[in-house]
Amino acid sequence: MSAIPELEGVITADELRTTAEHLASLQLDxxxxxxxxxxxxxxxxxxxxxxxxxxxxxxxxxxRAYIWLQDTQRADGSWHAYYANDGxxxxxKLDTNVCAYIATGVWHHWRSTWDRGFAENLWPTVMKALDFVLSLRRxxxxxLWAIEANERPWNYALLTGxxxxxxxxxxxxxLAEALNEPRPDWxxxxxxxxxxxxxxxxxxxxKTRWAMDWYYPVLTGAMTGDDAKKRMASGWDTFVMEGLGIRCVSDEPWVTASETAECALAFAAMGDTSTATDLLQWTRTHRRDDGSYWTGIVYPVEGGKHDAPVLFPFDEHTSYTAAAVVLAVDAITRTTQASNLFVA
Structure with missing residues (x-):
């Protein structure tokens, strides 16, 4: 069995395994x-x-998660933005970033398992998804950020997306190169x-109010080197609540563990694992005994609305929050074969 990532002061291997088991428990049939x-x-x-x-x-x-995407993909290569628990x-709406992300996931799975047969099975799904996204270029x-199935009510693009x-x-x-199906157009x-x-x-x-617009260009490798360092420095005072985490939005004292972990991924991507580790350590406040993580915590500020920290959204602990922590730990520790998905 492959080694389980762990990071001192952030998460032990047993704790990370507990988090993964929690995520697996959420999966439907x-x-x-x-x-x-x-x-x-x-x-x-x-x-x-x-x-x-x-x-x-x-x-x-x-x-099983990727097969669900394969089974629910629309004929044009897209997926809808949200599905209810009953499917x-x-x-x-059809969000281009949402539709493109399967390529990131399947490539990560290939790097994690080297399972060529599974990748070949998912290849048509990936190809249709990316071609759908590129069909909506201006x-x-x-x-475009998104369309409806039968109309184009929006004409703008998003930086994070x-x-x-x-x-x-x-x-x-x-993935295309690995499967001898090169796509230089991508x-x-x-x-x-x-x-x-x-x-x-x-x-x-x-969308500069949102932290994602600050760190995503670095997280995804669109900005590297000095440009990346300057960008991360430029937003630190705006989005960081020292010792607590990353504000989801610049004008509220609302720290979200997913944004904190993703920001850690951005620092790891540019080689600053010390800052990345500090940020992840701050997510410990969000960790629950079952391995899940509270989505967000609002902290009091002078003249603010709250006398003490409160959960927001109330009592919500989300799969994507825990997942972001796991991915950031792997990127920092370089434990798995796919750990450099974001870290060059």
Whole structure:
């Protein structure tokens, strides 16, 4: 059995295994992994959770998650944004970033297992998904944020989504090479998107209030080197609550463990494992005995609304939050074969 990642002061191997077992317990017979028992599922966070299962060696459960995506993929290569616990469509829009992320997940699974047969089985699903995303590019090469199944009510692109899509395209291209099905067009599209992320902020709908727009260009490798360091330094005072974690939004004292773990991934991606480890250590406050993690905690500030920290959303502990912690631990410790998915 492969080694289980552990990081001193953050999580032991036994604790990480407990977290993975909690995630596996959420999985339905269909293979779908909801946010929490009885909750809904979105394909992006579903993939992130499948990757966490692979980190812990739960490869069968991860495969069931990808088969669910294969079984529910629409004919055009897309998925709806949200599915209810019974598998029905809860929110119908087709989000390009949500649809692209399967390429990241299947490439991670390949690197985790070297199972060529499974990758070949999922290849048509990955190919249709990425081709769907690229069919929604604007003239400037950026994919629309989302469409409805029969109309295009939005005409804008998102910075975080674009950064994630270009990374998914590169993962898909690596999978394509491994399967002798090269797709250089995916790399060219990723390069064009990454250039826009680095140099054309005016191309995106402004979402600077959200922490993800700060760190995602670095997390996904769209920004590297000095550019990455400058970007992470520029947002530190805005989004970091020292000793507590990362604010989800800049104007509220609301710390989310998923954003904190993802920000740790961004620091790990640029080689700053010390800061990444500090950030992950702060997620301990969110950890529950069953291995799950509270989604968010609102902390009091002078003149604020609360006299003491409160959970927000109340009593919510989400699959994607725990999954983000697991992936960040693996990226820092470089334990598994797929640990450098984000760390070059």
């Amino acid at each position: 269909t293979g779908m992994i909801p946010w929490f028992p009885g909750g809904h599922c979105d394909p992006w966070n579903h993939v992130e959770t499948a990757m966490a299962l692979d980190v812990a060696g739960l490869h069968t459960e991860a495969e 029905s469509v809860e929110e119908s 003239d400037d090469g950026l994919a 674009t950064a994630s899509i270009q990374h998914a395209l590169r993962c898909g291209a690596q 790399v060219r599209a990723a390069d064009e998107m990454a250039l826009a992320v680095r140099t054309k902020p005016e191309s995106f709908e402004p």
